[in-house]
Amino acid sequence: MSAIKIIKASNTIITMDPAKPRAEAVAFDSETGVILAVGDFKDLCTKFPDVHTDDVTTVKVLMPGFIDPHNHPVSSGATTQPPAYWIAPYVTRETNGKKEYPYKTWPLVEDFFRTINGDEKIPHDQPLIFNGLDRMLQGAPELRRDTLDNYFPDRPVLVLDNSGHAAYFNTKLIEGNPDTFPDKKPIGNPTGGSFGTYTAEDQKDDNKLVVGESNGRAYETPAIMSVLNKAQLGLAIPNALRSAALWYALMAKNGITMTSEHTYGANMLEYYVALAKAPHSPLRVGLYHMSTDTSGEPGDKLEYPSDSPGLEARLWKQGIKLWADGSPWVGNLAASFPYQDSKTVNDAQIPRDPGGTKNLNYTPAQLDAILDKYVWMGWQFAFHCNGDVALDVVLDAYQRALVRYGRLGTDHRWRVEHCGACRGDQFARAAGLGIMISLPPFQFIYWGDLLDGEIFSPEIGSQWVRAGDAVRAGARVSFHNDGSVSPPKPLLNIQMMVTRRPTSPKGKVHGPEQAVTLHDALMAHTMNAAYHLRRDHDLGSITVGKLADFVALSDDPYNVHPEFISELEVNGTWSNGKRIDPDAFVSNFPDDSTSPTKPHPHLAVFRRCC
Incomplete structure (x- = not known):
């Protein structure tokens, strides 16, 4: 042959x-x-x-x-595939040929918690991870440690918010991690993250609560990643490589051949190398190193193991990842507009006031210092921005750095990620600076009906994910799914950005002026996405x-x-x-989760996404 x-x-x-x-x-x-x-x-x-x-x-x-230029394959696999539980409201299962949504509402999630807690097959000392709780879509409250203790009094439990920006955990988990929670109190807030604690007001409602102790909440990646210690993590995710391989396979079955890891830490390298080397490996992966990583220097070049030559075309370090603000689904995006006074917002316990600059993760001086540290190394930057205030601050910082280092007009391809609440004039400014825009159709797909009038006012919510404005501004626009925040479905992204009709029984079109042509939508998951990852020369x-x-x-x-x-x-x-x-690829990583396992101390699985 x-x-x-x-x-x-x-x-x-x-x-x-x-x-x-x-x-x-x-x-x-x-x-x-x-x-x-x-x-x-x-x-x-x-x-x-x-x-x-x-x-x-x-x-x-x-x-x-198809190319998904903003994802989190290893962490998504670890926190959605067995033995973790994926409880997002869009997760489906087939029962007698009928599609069901077993976690569509908070009462259904509560029932599932009770079922799992009563399962005697699960060892009581095994930490359980649930990923995908969505306060807006499921009508869930913001969980606290005492709330989770009602469902899991004896098992250590971690519940990850679907946004990736918050985590909730119970007393048993806190007691098992005295390094982070000595005497049940957080050791302090890490840079870029924070822990919740009980207040005097909480104690008034329940005198058993101790002021200053952890209330079972962590916000943003640096805090979330320290909630479980290494031993707990190894017990909770005994076969992280197989979990990641299952996510790789899911992406491949949806037509994806290249993606990124947008929360890369140096302690994840061995996992990505193993996945890249395996027969039938379906994905090329560009790595964006977290600026907050403590396991390695974000500015360092990728060092491949000596027994893994030729991996550069399948696995490479692309840039530095930063976060300007939080998420619209937990109320910590930096925006200029308020939330609605609605049942959805109130049930989710979201503050209604505009977040503004108080929800920024960095001051302008801190942004300048981070850009100054890495710009001369030639790395691409990728900045998470959900709110319009956040994008203004990031574009200001980008412009200062581009001018300071003579990079205006060069092929730098610095990026902004998500930008769901951002405006056409901001996209025009970004395009003028040579900034790439990667948009999240999933924010519109799953939240679109609520965004328009229920979460935000119609003039804001109907325009969410302004793909039409971004294309008209002359920007190179890509689309992404952002790991486990949504299923990796490029064809669904393409459909929704062409039709502007979310997947819901209402079937209402929102912001038709923000629709794009089919050609532009296909470009967003092919050529433009390759351009964002600097692989347009060969893919x-x-x-x-x-x-x-x-x-x-x-x-x-x-x-x-x-x-x-x-x-x-x-x-x-x-x-x-x-x-x-894809199935042959997964078979490279046998399911040994029922046999004695070793902790996986090298995997930082918890991420911050949309």
Whole structure:
């Protein structure tokens, strides 16, 4: 058999290359993974006469593999796959052929807590992790330690907020981690994070509560990551590699061939190396090092193990990650506008006042100091911003640094992430500075109906995730799913940004002026996403000389009604010219969770996301 392979599309190949937008076939070298020719099938057969029938694969529609440029694969796998419990309201299960949402409401989550607590098969000393509690969508209160003690009086439990910006835990967990909670009191707030404590007001309501002790709340990554100690973490997630592999496979089954780790710490390297080296590894991963990482110096270059040559094309360090503010779902975004006085907001115990600058994680001077530290090293920056106030502050800091270091007008590709509440004039300013904008369709998909009039006023909420404004501003826009904050579904993202109709029974269109064309939506998960990750030179389109990363679809997205784009089937992916078997990839990491396990002291699994 020849090393040269041909994929023929019975319908079409959508290349995302403006010089040749459509084709019938693509030829590539299966050993190097390089695309050799794109065009008509007969022409390719003539050009490569040694290609035999066995070297030809036929699909219906072929595209460049989808790219999610902002994700958290290892932490998402660790906190959503067994033995962790994924309790997000959008999680589904099939029962007798019917789709159900077992965690759609807070009472359903409460019932699940009681069921798990009563399961005698689970050792009582095993910490339990629940991920995905959403106060807005499920109508849940902001949990406290005494609340969780009612459900889990004897088991250590950690509940991660779906936003990734908060965590809730019970007394048993606190007692098992005296390093962080000596005498049940937090040792102090880490930089960029904080712990909640009981106040005198709390004690008035319950005289058993002790002022100054942890109330079972942690906010932002530095605090959340220290809630579990290493021993507890090893017991809670006994096979983190398999959990991560399951998330990789989930992404691949949704057509994704490249992504990022946007909360990378040096202690995660061995995991990403193992995943990259495994046969049928489906993803290329660019790493964004947390500026707050204490396990290694964020500015250092990636050092590959000596027994892992040639990994640079599949795993590389891309930049530095920072957070300007928090999340709209927990009330700590830096915004200029208030929340509504509504049942959803009040039940979630969200402060109504505009967060403004008080919700910023850094002062302008701190931002300048961080940028000064790393800009000369050439790293790309990626800044989490949800609120409009946060984006103004970040753009100010970016502009100061670009001017200070003579980088204005250069190909720096500094990024801002999310920007759900941000405006068109801000996007125009960002584009003028050469700033990349990565938007979160999931914020609109799952919260869109609530955002418009229930969480925020209609003039704010209906416009959430202003993709239309961003494209009109001339920005290079990408879309992302942000790890476990939402399922990794590029086709759903594309559909929703074209239709502006969230997935809910109401089916209402919100902010139709913020819709984008199908072409722009596809670009956001292919060429633009590759550009954001600095891989547009070899990925993002089906072009001669680039690498053969593909996704096969059941039909042409241009030939289906926009409302049904997400129902297209992903019929397979290729990475570097090799067809991926996601299940075979997962089998590289056997399920040994029932056997004696060792703690995983090197994995910082808890993350801050949207």
